[in-house]
Amino acid sequence: DAEITQSPRHKITETGRQVTLACHQTWNHNNMFWYRQDLGHGLRLIHYSYGVQDTNKGEVSDGYSVSRSNTEDLPLTLESAASSQTSVYFCASSNQGYEDTQYFGPGTRLTVL
Amino acid sequence: GQQLNQSPQSMFIQEGEDVSMNCTSSSIFNTWLWYKQDPGEGPVLLIALYKAGELTSNGRLTAQFGITRKDSFLNISASIPSDVGIYFCAGVAGGTSYGKLTFGQGTILTVHP
Numbered sequence: 693d694a695e696i697t698q699s700p701r702h703k704i705t706e707t708g709r710q711v712t713l714a715c716h717q718t719w720n721h722n723n724m725f726w727y728r729q730d731l732g733h734g735l736r737l738i739h740y741s742y743g744v745q746d747t748n749k750g751e752v753s754d755g756y757s758v759s760r761s762n763t764e765d766l767p768l769t770l771e772s773a774a775s776s777q778t779s780v781y782f783c784a785s786s787n788q789g790y791e792d793t794q795y796f797g798p799g800t801r802l803t804v805l
Numbered sequence: 806g807q808q809l810n811q812s813p814q815s816m817f818i819q820e821g822e823d824v825s826m827n828c829t830s831s832s833i834f835n836t837w838l839w840y841k842q843d844p845g846e847g848p849v850l851l852i853a854l855y856k857a858g859e860l861t862s863n864g865r866l867t868a869q870f871g872i873t874r875k876d877s878f879l880n881i882s883a884s885i886p887s888d889v890g891i892y893f894c895a896g897v898a899g900g901t902s903y904g905k906l907t908f909g910q911g912t913i914l915t916v917h918p
Contacts, residue, residue: 784847
């Protein structure tokens with residue numbers, strides 16, 4: 693079955709380190725999104741992509757970057773991890789023409805010490 | 806940026822009771838979505854609404870797209886223990902917000918057997 697996966701599921705890192713979270717989908721969806729979820733804030737959009745080589749900043753993009761070299765993957769990189777980036781991160785994808793129907797991965801819990 | 810105000814923040818109900826929650830915004834949205842999130846998992850789409858005034862059901866769930874396009878409601882009838890989770894509303898504004906979801910803060914639902 694087609695799916696969207698994230699790895700790792702849990703990560704503990706130290707302040708200042710570079711961290712990359714992986715997102716992989718097998719639906720061949722054009723659109724991919726990264727969100728962070730914090731108590732009291734719901735889900736907030738970090739970065740998104742409408743296709744290969746396309747990336748865009750979301751609401752809370754500072755300190756994060758993404759790259760889209762193929763359809764299936766959108767890795768999220770924290771250039772220099774900060775304690776404020778401790779959160780649960782969700783990746784999502786949607787198909788062209790059904791952009792509103794986003795399918796979410798299981799999430800990555802990141803702790804920055 | 807755009808914000809969605811979701812209420813109530815939490816609900817504690819008895820099994821069999823009906824549940825209502827709503828989402829309001831100062832901005833117009835072209836699409837309203839309702840998601841449910843179980844612990845340790847990503848959000849799952851419950852209902853999508855695409856037209857002002859639209860009323861859509863999915864089993865015991867019923868959602869409405871407000872006439873003003875600035876609000877939406879979700880009702881759950883005859884609640885059962887597996888309804889426990891966090892419910893999120895999300896809106897898509899259209900235009901330059903193509904495909905991007907704005908989420909409410911979530912409603913935490915607890916159902917007592």
